[in-house]
Amino acid sequence: MQVLHTIDALRAALPGPGTCAFVPTMGNLHDGHLALVRQARAHGLPVVVSIFVNRLQFAPHEDFDTYPRTLERDAELLRGAGADLVFAPKETELYPQPQTFKVAPDPALADILEGHFRPGFFTGVCTVVMKLFQVVQPRVAVFGKKDYQQLMVIREMVRQFALPVTVEGADTTRAADGLALSSRNGYLSTAEREQAIALSRALRLIADRVRLDPQALAAAEAEATADLKAQGWAPDYLTVRRRDNLLAPQPGELSAPLVVLGAARLGTTRLIDNLEF
Numbered sequence: 522m523q524v525l526h527t528i529d530a531l532r533a534a535l536p537g538p539g540t541c542a543f544v545p546t547m548g549n550l551h552d553g554h555l556a557l558v559r560q561a562r563a564h565g566l567p568v569v570v571s572i573f574v575n576r577l578q579f580a581p582h583e584d585f586d587t588y589p590r591t592l593e594r595d596a597e598l599l600r601g602a603g604a605d606l607v608f609a610p611k612e613t614e615l616y617p618q619p620q621t622f623k624v625a626p627d628p629a630l631a632d633i634l635e636g637h638f639r640p641g642f643f644t645g646v647c648t649v650v651m652k653l654f655q656v657v658q659p660r661v662a663v664f665g666k667k668d669y670q671q672l673m674v675i676r677e678m679v680r681q682f683a684l685p686v687t688v689e690g691a692d693t694t695r696a697a698d699g700l701a702l703s704s705r706n707g708y709l710s711t712a713e714r715e716q717a718i719a720l721s722r723a724l725r726l727i728a729d730r731v732r733l734d735p736q737a738l739a740a741a742e743a744e745a746t747a748d749l750k751a752q753g754w755a756p757d758y759l760t761v762r763r764r765d766n767l768l769a770p771q772p773g774e775l776s777a778p779l780v781v782l783g784a785a786r787l788g789t790t791r792l793i794d795n796l797e798f
C-alpha cells in the first residue's frame with residue numbers, strides 16, 4: 522500500500538480514469554471506515570482512500586483545529602483492511618488558492634436537518650467531494666449511511682452533474698451496545714460514552730411506535746426529544762422523514778419507506794444517527 526500526498530503522484534499511480542474504487546474520509550479511522558474499505562474491495566478494483574480534514578465543511582466555532590489527525594495509525598489500519606492507495610494531501614495541495622468556486626447543493630435537500638443546524642456544511646462537503654472525484658476519477662465511491670443526508674446530497678450531485686461514478690451507501694457499523702461508530706465518539710468521557718446509546722434507542726422507539734400507530738408520529742418525536750433532554754442531552758432534531766426526499770411524510774405517506782434521523786449534543790459532543798424503517 523502506498524501513501525501519496527500529491528495529485529500528480531496519485532494520478533501516476535492509477536492506471537487511468539474509472540479504474541478504482543474510492544472511499545473518502547477525514548481520517549481518525551474506526552471500524553466503520555474499514556467496513557467501507559471492505560465494501561469497496563468487493564468491486565475487484567484498486568481501492569483508494571483519501572484522508573483530508575476539509576476546512577470548508579467546518580463552521581468557525583466547530584472542531585476543525587482539534588479534529589484528530591492520526592495519519593500513521595490510519596495508514597496501518599488501511600494496510601490491514603487491504604486498501605491499495607492512501608491519498609493524504611496537505612491543505613495547500615488540494616486548495617492551492619482559496620477555493621472560491623464551490624458546489625452549492627439544492628437547498629431543498631441541503632438546507633434542512635444537518636444543513637439547518639450547520640449552514641454551509643453541504644456546500645463544503647460537495648465542493649471537496651467534487652474535487653476529490655476529479656482527482657481520483659473513481660468508478661465507484663462508497664459513503665456511510667450514518668451520514669444519511671450527506672449520502673443523498675452526494676447522490677444528487679452525481680446525478681445532476683452526470684458524473685461518471687457509481688455512489689454506494691454502506692450500512693452503519695455499530696458498537697456492541699448499538700452506538701453508531703463515529704470519529705467524534707472519541708470526544709466522549711467514559712460516563713458520556715455509557716449514555717451515548719440513548720440516541721439510537723430514541724430513534725428505535727420512534728420507529729417502532731410509528732410503525733404500530735402512524736397517528737402517533739408527532740407525539741413519538743416530541744416525547745423522545747423530551748426524554749433525551751431529561752437525560753441531559755441537547756437535541757437538535759429527532760424526526761421522521763421520507764427516505765426519497767427527506768421531507769416530513771404527509772398523513773397518506775406513512776406506510777412509505779421512512780427514516781428517522783437524529784442529532785443531539787451530549788456535553789460538547791454532537792452525535793448523529795438514523796434508522797430506516
Ligand code: PAF
Pocket residue numbers: 545546547573575578646649650668671
Ligand atoms: O463523511 C466524511 O468523512 C466527509 O464529510 C467527507 C465525505 C470525507 C468529505 O470531507
